[in-house]
Structures are given as C-alpha cells and as structure tokens.
Amino acid sequence: MAKLVQLAARNLMRYRRRTLLTSLLIIMGVAAVLLFVAISGSFKQMMIGQITDSMLGHMQVHRRGYVASIESLPLNLNMPPSLVGRIKQALDHEPAIAATAPRVKFGAMFSNFTETTSLRVNGIEPAAEAAVLPLLAGRQLDGARGGPLLKRGEILVPVLVSRGLKVKAGDTVVLVATNKDGSVNGKTFVIRAALESATGPGGRDGYIHIEDARELLRMSQPEVSEIAMRLKDPAQVDRVSANLEAALSDMKNKEGRSAVELHSWERLSPFANIARMIDVLTLAIKIMLVSIVLVSVMNVMVMAVYERIREIGAIAAIGTPPRRILALFLSEGLMLGIVGTVVGVVLSLGIIYALNVWKITFSFGQQQGLLLAPSITLQDVITTAIMVVAVAILASLQPAWKASRMDPIAALRHV
Amino acid sequence: MSLIRATNLTKTYRVGDVDVPAVRGVDFTIEPASFVAFVGPSGSGKSTVLNMIGCLDHPTSGAVSVLDTDVAALDRSASAAFRGKNIGFIFQDFNLIPVFTAYENIEYPLIMVQNWPPAKRRDQVRALLQAVGMTDQADKRPDQLSGGQKQRVAVARALVAHSKLVLADEPTANLDHDTAYRIIELMRKMRDELGTTFVFSTHDPKIMREAEVTFTLEDGRLINHGEAAHG
Structure with missing residues (x-):
C-alpha cells in the first residue's frame, strides 16, 4: 500500500505543472465553497437572529385563520382567556421553550394632536416580551434605555412615524382605535422612545402595555391575539412544532378543526425566502x-x-493484477483530491480567521454596523471534504478502469 | 518433462474483413534451463509465439502449455497471476518505470505482483543488482542509465521473483552490437546460475548464434530447429 501511494505520488510529480494547476483549481474551489458557506451562513444566521430576536420570536401560536387575515389585524380572531390558558399549559410542558409572550395586536390611528397616521399596535407584557425578543430593547433610538421595555401609559413609536409626525421621547400623543363591537375609543400615551425598524424603512409597529391595549379596546376579558415563543435552540423549531401540534390537537373549533395554528418564523417572515435562496x-x-x-x-x-499506455502494458505483462493497476490510478486521483481538499480547507480557515480579526461590518435595512462574523461548522468542512474526495475518485474511475482492462500486447505496441 | 509444449499452435488475426495468419500450426517443446531463440525476419511470427507462451495472447487453435498449465485457458486475472508467479519479461524498449530508481524497478514485482516481506525483498534485490553488475547504479533512474544498463535492470527485474521462465522479445534490438552481446552473455550467465529458462526472439544472425536451441520461423511456419553446443 505504501509503495502504491509512493508510486502514485511520483507519477503525479512526473507532470508537475499539470498536477499543480489541477491542485490549484481544487484548492480554489474548496476554499471558495467554504468561504461562501461561512459568510452566507453568518449573514443568514445574523439576519434570522435580527428577525426572531427583535420582532417575531421563533414561533407563534394564533387562533385558526388569524395569520391569513393578519393584514386587517382582526380582533374577532383573538383568543379568549380559556383558550389562552390551555395553550399556556401546553407550552409550559414543552422543555425546549425558553420564554413565551402574549400580545394583543390591533390597528389604530396615531395623532400628535395636529397630524394623524395609522399604526400597527402591539400590546405586550414588557418583561415577557423582553425575554422573547432580547434585541427589542436595542432598537430604541432615544429616551429611557434602562429598566423595563415600557410602563403603562407609555408607547414605543416606530422611527418612521416619529420622524413623520415630528414627535420625540417625552411627547404626549393619542391612540384612537375601534374595538370589535365597532365603538371608537382614544387614550393618551407618553412616547418612551422611537423604535428602529428591524426589517426596513416601512416598519409601522408600535408597542404599548398589554393592559393599556385591552383598556383601549374595552375588552371585557383578557384576550390575546398571539403568543410568541423563544426556543432554547432555534434549530429545534420543526421538532418543537411537531410536539406542540400534537399537544394542541385536542383544541377543536366548532367545525371540529384545530382551534389554533402554529407558525414558525419562516412562515411569518419574507426573509425565509432569502434564506432559502442563500441555501x-x-x-x-x-x-x-x-x-x-x-x-x-x-x-x-x-x-x-x-x-503511459506502454508503461501500463509493461506492468500488466509482468503480472501486475488488474485490480492493482486500477488501485494505482485511483490512488493518483484520490491523492489529487486529498491534497487539494486539505490545502483548500486550511486556506479557507485562514481567511475566515482573518475576516474575524479584521471585523468587517455591513448594514441591513435600518440596522447599521452589523458585524460579519463568518464561521464554519466541522460538519460543513467534513461534508465538503468528503464530497471533493469522492468526486476525485469518481473522476479517476473511468480512466483507471480503462487502464486496468488494457490488453498488454496492444499497450506495448502503442506508439 | 518439457517446460513448454506447443501443439499445432496457430494464430490468425482479423484485419477488417481479412484473416491474416501470424502463426501456422507450429509444434515445439522447450526443456527446463534451456537457452532458446526464436529467429526469423520481421513478421515471421516470433513475437506472436512468445506472446502466446507468455499468456499475453490466446492461440486461434492448437495448444500451448507452460509448466503443465494450459495457458490459453487462463482468463485475464489468472493469466496475470500466472505470469507474475512464473514468467519474467524483458522488452525491446526496456519498459522500466521512469519514476522509479533501478533498485525500485527491480523491487517492483516483489511488491506489486507478489508480496514479499521487506527484509527478504531487500536481500533479493541487492543480490540481483550485484548479479547484473548494477550495484553502483542502484539509485539512478532510467533516464540516467545507458541502454545496456537499462536492459541489465530489466534482466534483474525479470529474474527477481524466481521466475522459471524469462521471455525476451528482441532484447538487443535497441542496443549496439557489443552491448547486445554482453546482455546475451548476462542472460546466459543467469541461466547457468539460476537454472532459469530463457526464450528470446531476434532477427540478428550474430545474436542468434549465441542460443543453444533455435527455432527458425518464416511466414508463421517453423522451418528449422537447431541445437548448438556451447561451453
């Protein structure tokens, strides 16, 4: 075996320039793939993190049909306390869930007493929301940054609205909303802070305390529009989703269908399509x-x-078994693949390390100065390495087979 | 008991729609430890006979047995194994492996064809290097050797695995006369020392006189069988 490898290595070095060029191609290919995987993976994870940790959470539970009508934020599809209680019970039994946050969502008119605009309002429990969305507090552009996300009577206003209506932290504004019975009600709030958009300049989500929301909507009972969840391991979304589907399956509506729906962040955010495109x-x-x-x-x-046809003829004539000739040429291809892969992996790891040392930043939507931190998993490295080496063997198979099946006489006569 | 026995050995090649006879019903026997030459002009069938003895080619009809084995009946793998175990080859163009040294070329059959342990291998290769007078050239690659030196290495490679038979197709064709003569002398010396049967082909009258047994071929037919006393 050692002699076979030695012979393969010497044969490769017989044509140094050709071997070097081929190795370079493989090295650059491996390095390019690993770098792309590392950088795009880092970008994807960062963006997913921005979306899940500052806006959506990893998963949400809604009443059936709510998400399909979410543009109108239908109050008649809120979940009653009895349903919320049963859902909470199921969520509490799932150990993979790190935190949950109930929300009341509705559309409202936002006024600074001279101008008015529309707003998507999220009524939240500040502590629960902060636990589900750890990056939400970081989106505050001004105002009080410490303490709870907000207190009763306060509102977090999207920066688009605060700039458009020229309001700032400390200003008093009014929200006017229609409840599900059609009555209109208003309530004044003090702006706690302007809130940077997580997804781009069009963000119109404002936040108030959930009790203020219920008061504004004159709810007779503590209804909830959705429950957002944060998982201990975001990669477990599908597994947790399956567990919860089973746990919630006994909650039926009048038509006998499941009363609630589970949605992962992928089904709620258009960025999932970008993530899929990256894949x-x-x-x-x-x-x-x-x-x-x-x-x-x-x-x-x-x-x-x-x-090397004559050489193949000679070694076949002196009795080299066909399988040894096959192995000899396969070894040469294998060696090219291994050398190219090892050097390519080392090169890409070096570049990934350098990119982390140089700390490259970029912007995404309204988010400025996001740090690109490319990283690669051992699994990605092993998968790519196995793929390249396997393809190198596959590519050598036909020529090696041809060599092993060569007629010694014809080969020895080859000119 | 004969080492090689050919009976009505015939080989016909098909070239397009035409049958071209290369060997036409040849009979001969070769005894162990003999020094044999197949002679004749180009195209007389010498190489084809050697190829059939060496189980590199199959006869169209007739039979050839080597060491009591019907070599025509062997398949590709079996014939490779038979050659590796029993037959050494010396080629007109030397056909050494260019990336290996003289030592490694001689060692090759003991590793890639047979599977000798390293110490035994080393002793055998050194003995052969000494026997063919190439000890001081052991570390040179073929492109650093003269034609005669390359053929000496080829002789050593053919003998290294204790082959009972060495087939040499025009082993002196690419050598000048003096060198050719020395190679034939070396082959005879190795036959004397090891008892190996040497069968070679040549069309050089001076070289053919060195053989103890000659089979003369013409147009694929055996036209003469001669024996000469050498001492």
Whole structure:
C-alpha cells in the first residue's frame, strides 16, 4: 500500500505543472465553497437572529385563520382567556421553550394632536416580551434605555412615524382605535422612545402595555391575539412544532378543526425566502465545485493513462493484477483530491480567521454596523471534504478502469 | 518433462474483413534451463509465439502449455497471476518505470505482483543488482542509465521473483552490437546460475548464434530447429 501511494505520488510529480494547476483549481474551489458557506451562513444566521430576536420570536401560536387575515389585524380572531390558558399549559410542558409572550395586536390611528397616521399596535407584557425578543430593547433610538421595555401609559413609536409626525421621547400623543363591537375609543400615551425598524424603512409597529391595549379596546376579558415563543435552540423549531401540534390537537373549533395554528418564523417572515435562496446559491456553488473537480481530475487522469499506455502494458505483462493497476490510478486521483481538499480547507480557515480579526461590518435595512462574523461548522468542512474526495475518485474511475482492462500486447505496441 | 509444449499452435488475426495468419500450426517443446531463440525476419511470427507462451495472447487453435498449465485457458486475472508467479519479461524498449530508481524497478514485482516481506525483498534485490553488475547504479533512474544498463535492470527485474521462465522479445534490438552481446552473455550467465529458462526472439544472425536451441520461423511456419553446443 505504501509503495502504491509512493508510486502514485511520483507519477503525479512526473507532470508537475499539470498536477499543480489541477491542485490549484481544487484548492480554489474548496476554499471558495467554504468561504461562501461561512459568510452566507453568518449573514443568514445574523439576519434570522435580527428577525426572531427583535420582532417575531421563533414561533407563534394564533387562533385558526388569524395569520391569513393578519393584514386587517382582526380582533374577532383573538383568543379568549380559556383558550389562552390551555395553550399556556401546553407550552409550559414543552422543555425546549425558553420564554413565551402574549400580545394583543390591533390597528389604530396615531395623532400628535395636529397630524394623524395609522399604526400597527402591539400590546405586550414588557418583561415577557423582553425575554422573547432580547434585541427589542436595542432598537430604541432615544429616551429611557434602562429598566423595563415600557410602563403603562407609555408607547414605543416606530422611527418612521416619529420622524413623520415630528414627535420625540417625552411627547404626549393619542391612540384612537375601534374595538370589535365597532365603538371608537382614544387614550393618551407618553412616547418612551422611537423604535428602529428591524426589517426596513416601512416598519409601522408600535408597542404599548398589554393592559393599556385591552383598556383601549374595552375588552371585557383578557384576550390575546398571539403568543410568541423563544426556543432554547432555534434549530429545534420543526421538532418543537411537531410536539406542540400534537399537544394542541385536542383544541377543536366548532367545525371540529384545530382551534389554533402554529407558525414558525419562516412562515411569518419574507426573509425565509432569502434564506432559502442563500441555501440554493450554496448548493449551486457546491455543484460548480463538483464540476470543477470532476472535469479537472478526469482530464488529468485521462491524460495520464494515455501518456503511459506502454508503461501500463509493461506492468500488466509482468503480472501486475488488474485490480492493482486500477488501485494505482485511483490512488493518483484520490491523492489529487486529498491534497487539494486539505490545502483548500486550511486556506479557507485562514481567511475566515482573518475576516474575524479584521471585523468587517455591513448594514441591513435600518440596522447599521452589523458585524460579519463568518464561521464554519466541522460538519460543513467534513461534508465538503468528503464530497471533493469522492468526486476525485469518481473522476479517476473511468480512466483507471480503462487502464486496468488494457490488453498488454496492444499497450506495448502503442506508439 | 518439457517446460513448454506447443501443439499445432496457430494464430490468425482479423484485419477488417481479412484473416491474416501470424502463426501456422507450429509444434515445439522447450526443456527446463534451456537457452532458446526464436529467429526469423520481421513478421515471421516470433513475437506472436512468445506472446502466446507468455499468456499475453490466446492461440486461434492448437495448444500451448507452460509448466503443465494450459495457458490459453487462463482468463485475464489468472493469466496475470500466472505470469507474475512464473514468467519474467524483458522488452525491446526496456519498459522500466521512469519514476522509479533501478533498485525500485527491480523491487517492483516483489511488491506489486507478489508480496514479499521487506527484509527478504531487500536481500533479493541487492543480490540481483550485484548479479547484473548494477550495484553502483542502484539509485539512478532510467533516464540516467545507458541502454545496456537499462536492459541489465530489466534482466534483474525479470529474474527477481524466481521466475522459471524469462521471455525476451528482441532484447538487443535497441542496443549496439557489443552491448547486445554482453546482455546475451548476462542472460546466459543467469541461466547457468539460476537454472532459469530463457526464450528470446531476434532477427540478428550474430545474436542468434549465441542460443543453444533455435527455432527458425518464416511466414508463421517453423522451418528449422537447431541445437548448438556451447561451453
């Protein structure tokens, strides 16, 4: 075996320039794929984190049909206390859930007493909301930053509205809303802070205390529009979702269908499509890598067999078993793949380390100075390495097979 | 008991729609430890006969047995194994592995064809290097050796695995006369020392006189069988 490897290595070094060029192609391909996976993965995770940790949470529970009508924020699809209690009980039994936050959502008119605009209002329990959305407090642009997210009588206003209506922290404003019976009610609030948008310049979500929301909507009982959840491990969304689906399945509506619906952040945010696009791009880059390795290694091995036909004839004639000849040429392809992969991995890890040292920042929506921290998992490295080495062997297979099946006489006569 | 026995050995190649006879019903026997030459002009069928003895080619009809084995009946793997165990080859163009040294070329059959332990391998390769007078060239690669030196290495490689038979197809064709003569002398010396049967082909009249047994072929037919006393 050692002699086989030695012979393979020497044969590769026989054509130094060709071997070097092919190795370089594989090295650059491996490095490009790993860097893309590291950077795009970092970008994706950061964006997902921004969306889940400052706006949506990882999962939400709604009454059936609520999300389908969410543009109108239908108050008649709020969940009554009895349903909320049963849901909370089920959520409390799921150990993967780190925190839950009930919300009352509704549309309202926001006025500074001279101008008026529309607002999507979230009635929240400040402590619970902060536990589910740890980045929400960081979106406050001015006003009081310490303490609870807000107190009763306070409102967090989206920066779009605060700038448009020229209001600032400490100003008094009024919210006017229609309850589900059609009555209109108003309530004054003090602006606690302007709130940076998590997704872009169009964000119109404001936050008030959940009790203020219920008071404004004159709720006779503490209804809830949705319950947001934070998971201990965001990667467990599908598993937790399946568990909760089972746990909530006995809650039926009048039509006998499940009374509630579970939605992961992916089903609530359009960024999930961007995340999927990044995954597709990653796959496309990997396919390109496979093509590069396949074509370059196959080219080298086909040339190697063609140029060594007489030599193959000689070693076959003196009794080298066909399987050994096959192994010899496979070893050469394998060696090219291994060397290219090892150097490519080392190179990409070096660049990833350098990118983390240099601390590259970028902007996303209203979020400025986000730190790009590319990282790569051992699984990604191993998967890419196995893929490249396997393709290198595959690319060598046909030329190696041809060499092992060569007729010694014809090969020895080859000119 | 004969080492090689050919009976009505025939080989016909198909070229397009035409049958081209290369060997036409040849009969011969070769005894162990003999020094044999197949002679004749180019195209007379010498190489084809050697190829069939070496189980590199199959006869169209007739039979050839080597060491009591019907080599025509062996499949690809079995014939490779048979060659590796029993037959050494010396080629006109030397056909050494260019990336290996002389030592490693001689060692090759003991690793890639057979599976000798390292110490035994080392002793055998050193003994062969000494026997063919190449000890001081052991670390040189083929492109650093002369034609005669390359053929000496090839002779050592053919003998290293204790082959009972060495087939050499025009082993002196690419060498000048003096070198060719020395290679034939070396082959005979190795036959004397090891008892290995050497069968070679040549169309050089001076070289063919060195053989103890000659089979003369012409147009695929055996036209003469001669024996000469050498001492």
